[in-house]
């Protein structure tokens with residue numbers, strides 16, 4: 001593993017509202033109602049390093065150390081889809097597995113951009129183990145990164161989703177899978193994760209509140225700026241938590257502060273999969289999101305969407321620095337995309353760009369189609385379409401796939417503080 005470092009002396013972690021400075025592992029502002037924290041990088045000038053992969057942007061990632069890796073953002077100018085839609089300046093960020101384009105996200109999605117920077121950052125601050133609940137893309141990305149960096153990682157998933165956890169390499173012993181038996185309900189996995197974290201003092205990775213995750217995702221926008229030399233007018237992405245959207249906004253702010261990339265924030269176009277569209281609904285109706293209201297109905301809707309990675313009931317929407325602020329700052333728009341529109345968009349993308357986007361990425365493609373049809377995009381506008389994942393069939397051909405085998409099975413009824421306290425043999429060892 002080829003590692004390198006850069007000086008980080010003047011970098012600080014600050015509240016987006018009051019500017020108060022925090023220690024590296026803080027997750028929200030104590031005085032501003034849980035406002036997000038954001039990295040303030042000493043280096044204002046955008047200066048990618050001569051390195052392969054995501055850590056060419058180490059100056060604007062929170063860790064001091066980076067590693068050379070094939071994992072990194074890829075942006076190219078579209079001809080096929082651009083021609084079909086009548087757009088002159090359509091750029092595609094292809095962040096799944098697509099060797100022809102040089103995209104080597106080895107677990108299939110842009111979650112690979114979150115996992116490595118997060119674990120490196122945690123490692124530098126003395127954390128060497130993490131626990132998370134994930135039904136797929138995040139779990140795979142962290143499992144891969146944990147193996148690479150020698151982390152102890154606990155992943156908790158509902159049993160019915162365990163098959164989504166695989167790696168294109170032999171999994172490490174220190175990456176352990178726990179399943180909640182007889183369960184499809186993701187919230188039970190989250191609950192177990194929280195209980196185990198508390199009982200055994202295992203750090204979690206922080207989700208959208210983790211600046212390494214956001215700045216890792218933000219490298220897609222940095223790559224756009226490196227390739228095109230300016231910010232786009234429009235940014236399209238499918239969102240679940242909206243972390244990627246906040247990240248695109250924050251990266252754009254840094255590029256604007258540099259001075260050479262214009263002074264206009266890209267307009268965020270955020271897409272969700274109907275009939276589960278909490279961010280779209282909240283933005284359209286000017287309301288809050290209520291993760292615990294009508295849970296049964298929410299779960300029924302979630303069961304009907306194809307892009308299940310977008311099913312987040314509790315995105316950081318109203319919190320300061322969150323999705324609503326990102327939409328407000330960029331005069332953003334949201335989209336509701338049906339399964340049918342998404343699969344038509346998937347086929348369109350295959351035909352025009354020779355790549356199979358994942359279900360979630362197809363939702364973003366469909367949103368772009370909607371926007372063009374509605375006349376929201378000018379033919380000469382610079383458009384950045386973020387295809388956040390895909391190429392899994394190709395990945396399966398090129399690599400031997402290893403499934404993570406569950407080491408512990410917890411019955412749903414045992415997801416209680418008392419029962420979990422008896423699982424020290426598994427979690428505390």
Ligand SMILES: *Cc1c(COP(=O)(O)O)cnc(C)c1O
Pocket residue numbers: 109110111137138238239240241242243244245309310358360361388389390
């Ligand atoms: C997680 C994910 C998204 C949504 O990203 P958020 O940051 O949670 O909004 C979109 N596409 C793919 C492929 C994903 O894995």
